[in-house]
Amino acid sequence: MKRDLICIVCPMGCHLSLEEDPSHPKGFKVTGITCKRGEEYAIKEVTAPTRMLTSTVRIEGARLHRLPVRTSSDIPRERIGECMALINELHVQGPVKMGQVLIPNLFGTEANLIASRSL
């Protein structure tokens, strides 16, 4: 199956095409790239895309009602929905410090959900 992507590694925005190719050492043939990083990006984006997730949670006992939060590192893209469900259930009690871990080891990974400000 052929997939078309726009590379986001740098501002060039190369239009890439990627095709499964068992004869290729990495299992894929990538065309349209102008650098090595583009190939890495394309293969990761197709095989195991990851994202940092940012949102807000309810906070009580603080000056504001919403506390901004983020994952401490990227999580698999397909887990974003589950992660939002956890975030929507979470109520925290202030005060909170920036970087404080609110949910450790999301889905058994190394990523934690952390506060992105003190409140």
Added chain:
Amino acid sequence: MNTYELIVVGGGPAGLAAAIEAHQHGARRILILERDRELGGILQQCIHNGFGLHIFKEELTGPEYAERFICQLEALGIEYRLDTMVLDVHEDRTLDVISSKHGFETLKAQAVVLAMGCRERTRGAINIPGTRPAGIFTAGAAQRFVNMEGYMVGKRVVILGSGDIGLIMARRMSLEGAAVLAVAEILPYSGGLTRNIVQCLDDYGIPLYLSHTITSITGRDRVEGVTIARVDERRKPIPGTEIHYDCDTLLLSVGLIPENELSKSIGLALDPVTSGPVVNESMETTVPGIFACGNVVQVHDLVDWVTEEARRAGKSAARFVLGQLKAAAPELVTKAGAGVRYVVPQQIRIENLEKEVDLMLRVTDPCKNKWLVARSGETIIKKAKKAHLTPGEMESLKIPVDKLRGLTGELTLCLEEVAQ
């Protein structure tokens, strides 16, 4: 009268960096005046990541970027006042200020840094036809409601404008359970970063309609629907290309305008293209001792560059207070030539440069493989090859002071073809 060495108008990223840098270069008795309930400005509602890659070499969210500067400011003991509005700034550097806590006051400063930021263009500024129901928000206003106040602004959303704030809000509304039906952009290209198109639209299956605009809004009390249509090269809607969406919310992400009411009341010269004050190499405006930085000067796309510009303004303000900044007529005036929309700073006093001048600019159209050239008359002063240029991304050209000595008149920045 209360007197200060430096008063900074605005406690967002520009004001914070300017105050800290002025302190580090010897200014004391510094005061920041902020009209909101807390420092940090618009960063506090920008909860997404992507800030700080240049300044901190790591990827932060807006609130984290702001908190790093606020902590530094508090560690230095720099004074600030919240919920405080500056009504007027005068040429003699007195400021009329009002707040619930202190009432009306006049404050005096040896130097002033203007860091008021910018505002969003509204529906009124772009003349969209249709009724005037509730449910039409600027993207930034919606961002504040959702991210800080905890209110969802709607369930079925159409977004006009594909600038970064519109794209970020498309993702944010989707994550919070709204259906984002479409993003319409009047230009044939998006002003937003490709990264945001991929991660905010493609990830959530949201269609982007380029060369499209809104031709009608319906609904009496609340938005009930929005119609978009394709536009021709003259940006006129083409009949028969309409698409109608049943929706309850329209978000506008149609540009930002520097907020210069105070600059106008002082009588500063403004640049008609940037809509911000004309500044020199030290970020000083046309009134001595009054400096400006950040989105009030030119709308930036990265906060990291706001911080850099604000540090230059803060340092210069400290030098002014300490009598180290040389007052002289500018030897050079920068001009935007072919392919360049504007250049900041507009004036250069070579004597005040330490190592180099950092010229910031935007191009008029997207293009690839061009020379960015600085010319004085026929002479090429500096040129740099640019593989990729787009109006959405600010460019810069650094010119060492040695190459500028002895020059006078105009310094023109333009794009030139690369010989094949």
